[in-house]
Amino acid sequence: MTDILEITDLEVTYQRSILALHGVNLRVAKGQITSLLGANGAGKSTTLRAISGFIGLDNARVNAGRVRFLGEDITGLQLPRTIHKGIVLVPERDKVFTNLTVAENLEVVATSREEGSKWQQIEEEIFVYFPRLAKLRNKPAGLLSGGERQMLAIGGALVCRPQLLLIDELSLGLAPVIVDEIIERLREVHAKTELSMLLVEQSAAVAFALASYGFVLENGKVELEGATEDLRSNQKVLDLYLGTGSTGRADYLANARRRFEERANV
Amino acid sequence: MQIVANIIVLTSLYALVASGYVLVYKVSRVLNLAHGELMILGAYLLVATSAGITSDPLIAIALTAVFSIIVGLSVYLLLMREMTGQPVLAAVLTTVALGILLRGAMVLIWGPQQLNVASMLSFENASVVLTDSIRVSTASLWLVICTVVVYLGLLAFLHMSRWGMRMRASGQNPLLAAQRGINLHTVYALAWTLSTFSGSIAGVLVALDSRLDVNMAVIGLKAFPAALVGGLDSLHGALIGAGVIAVLEVLLIHYVNPLLSDVVPFLVLIAILIVRPWGLFGTKEELNRV
Numbered sequence: 001m002t003d004i005l006e007i008t009d010l011e012v013t014y015q016r017s018i019l020a021l022h023g024v025n026l027r028v029a030k031g032q033i034t035s036l037l038g039a040n041g042a043g044k045s046t047t048l049r050a051i052s053g054f055i056g057l058d059n060a061r062v063n064a065g066r067v068r069f070l071g072e073d074i075t076g077l078q079l080p081r082t083i084h085k086g087i088v089l090v091p092e093r094d095k096v097f098t099n100l101t102v103a104e105n106l107e108v109v110a111t112s113r114e115e116g117s118k119w120q121q122i123e124e125e126i127f128v129y130f131p132r133l134a135k136l137r138n139k140p141a142g143l144l145s146g147g148e149r150q151m152l153a154i155g156g157a158l159v160c161r162p163q164l165l166l167i168d169e170l171s172l173g174l175a176p177v178i179v180d181e182i183i184e185r186l187r188e189v190h191a192k193t194e195l196s197m198l199l200v201e202q203s204a205a206v207a208f209a210l211a212s213y214g215f216v217l218e219n220g221k222v223e224l225e226g227a228t229e230d231l232r233s234n235q236k237v238l239d240l241y242l243g244t245g246s247t248g249r250a251d252y253l254a255n256a257r258r259r260f261e262e263r264a265n266v
Numbered sequence: 267m268q269i270v271a272n273i274i275v276l277t278s279l280y281a282l283v284a285s286g287y288v289l290v291y292k293v294s295r296v297l298n299l300a301h302g303e304l305m306i307l308g309a310y311l312l313v314a315t316s317a318g319i320t321s322d323p324l325i326a327i328a329l330t331a332v333f334s335i336i337v338g339l340s341v342y343l344l345l346m347r348e349m350t351g352q353p354v355l356a357a358v359l360t361t362v363a364l365g366i367l368l369r370g371a372m373v374l375i376w377g378p379q380q381l382n383v384a385s386m387l388s389f390e391n392a393s394v395v396l397t398d399s400i401r402v403s404t405a406s407l408w409l410v411i412c413t414v415v416v417y418l419g420l421l422a423f424l425h426m427s428r429w430g431m432r433m434r435a436s437g438q439n440p441l442l443a444a445q446r447g448i449n450l451h452t453v454y455a456l457a458w459t460l461s462t463f464s465g466s467i468a469g470v471l472v473a474l475d476s477r478l479d480v481n482m483a484v485i486g487l488k489a490f491p492a493a494l495v496g497g498l499d500s501l502h503g504a505l506i507g508a509g510v511i512a513v514l515e516v517l518l519i520h521y522v523n524p525l526l527s528d529v530v531p532f533l534v535l536i537a538i539l540i541v542r543p544w545g546l547f548g549t550k551e552e553l554n555r556v
């Protein structure tokens with residue numbers, strides 16, 4: 001199977017000094033959904049941003065390592081070039097334009113390829129995937145619920161015609177029923193389009209429900225990787241991300257506190 | 267009744283100028299404090315065009331419109347583009363510097379004396395008798411018409427065209443706009459161009475209605491409260507803000523003292539900032555930003 005994305009030894013610093021990733025290695029197989037699990041501050045969002053292009057505001061830099069997309073070296077490539085290559089990110093926060101209506105949120109994206117009447121068609125496609133959005137068509141996105149926002153954000157990203165969809169925190173802050181619905185919709189999208197996805201999650205349950213392969217990130221490094229079935233039976237993953245093992249959880253919390261204190265002391 | 271006509275004319279002036287502030291602020295969160303100078307530059311461009319290129323008033327005005335578009339685009343590409351991604355304060359200070367530079371340059375080129383633009387263009391600014399008791403100058407009438415056209419045009423553009431949508435989107439969430447492939451530089455350049463264009467129209471019409479000198483840039487400052495009263499990011503708001511300020515200004519001039527004219531907008535500004543810091547129509551969260 002070919003990899004659509006391949007990251008080797010990626011190192012990223014913020015503000016020239018804070019090392020957020022030290023040597024991340026991961027791959028996304030073409031046509032597959034891959035998950036990236038990790039606790040708060042592990043570097044998941046940083047990884048996604050390194051792939052989709054940092055914004056000037058981040059003051060972040062790739063120090064070492066390579067990002068290859070479809071065999072081409074795209075390390076350090078900036079927006080909007082990454083979008084033109086077909087890499088589209090659904091960010092963790094602020095994922096819709098709150099002052100625009102649902103329909104406008106879908107129309108506003110820039111793709112030079114499909115102007116004009118094709119638009120209507122693409123929009124309708126999104127409404128087929130997310131029928132809930134069709135009813136909200138003329139509502140300002142600022143009035144949507146968290147789940148509806150997530151659907152709209154995914155819809156907006158799909159309108160950009162991605163080859164690789166990056167989703168940061170699919171389930172964070174959403175009610176379980178909504179998460180189930182979104183998972184179902186994403187499965188449909190995937191079944192129909194075979195779109196490659198990299199899914200960042202803190203909940204292993206969600207990641208395993210969608211992905212066929214997964215990586216576990218800890219303190220800016222990949223600690224563990226494997227097929228979903230293997231990860232599912234891995235004791236460490238169970239402890240940390242499914243909240244089953246009590247000792248694991250306690251260890252993890254102690255670790256997290258230590259890391260937090262270290263950071264505060266810097 | 268004449269007083270109503272005066273209010274409408276002054277409202278149009280402030281609204282037209284204020285639309286320039288709103289456009290740039292709405293899209294890039296930058297207060298363009300050089301807007302008054304850019305507006306007057308529009309009038310001087312008309313002077314230059316009519317003296318140097320053509321004496322036909324209509325062609326001169328059309329050429330001025332084209333030049334003002336070039337000016338707006340250049341201001342963004344040569345200056346403000348560098349400020350993208352910098353703290354907003356840096357950008358605002360840059361516009362202050364730009365205003366001072368433009369003012370100096372205009373005095374150097376065209377001199378400090380008042381110019382009679384209307385006579386240069388042989389434009390006869392006759393007063394138009396609307397009814398027995400109401401008369402307005404031809405230039406004022408054009409001002410009202412242009413303001414209506416500009417506002418309708420801008421509203422249609424912002425809400426019905428894809429680029430207009432992108433402008434609104436970029437103002438609300440520039441990061442997401444970039445992540446969705448919207449070229450922020452194009453959007454910002456568009457905002458500066460439209461803003462300078464509408465400002466120049468105001469500058470030209472004001473100059474045709476009275477005389478032209480560099481100090482008229484102060485009209486830009488007086489229209490600023492109109493934009494702010496309306497909330498800075500709302501065109502409807504700017505229109506209402508302009509109305510509020512024009513009403514108070516005309517009434518106070520008429521019934522109290524003409525010398526109040528220059529301070530009225532700022533008194534209103536302070537009053538509004540105390541009561542509703544985010545303006546009458548602005549988004550409430552603007553509070554943190556202004």
Ligand SMILES: Nc1ncnc2c1ncn2[C@@H]1O[C@H](COP(=O)(O)OP(=O)(O)OP(=O)(O)O)[C@@H](O)[C@H]1O
Pocket residue numbers: 014015018019020038039040041042043044045046047058092202
């Ligand atoms: N803009 C920034 N400036 C400085 N440091 C940052 C910045 N963004 C992230 N970091 C640091 O980089 C590390 C990784 O952050 P990142 O946001 O990638 O984690 P994450 O895994 O996405 O966490 P979360 O689950 O909380 O979203 C953290 O230690 C964080 O403090």
Ligand SMILES: [Mg+2]
Pocket residue numbers: 044045046092168
């Ligand atoms: Mg994150």
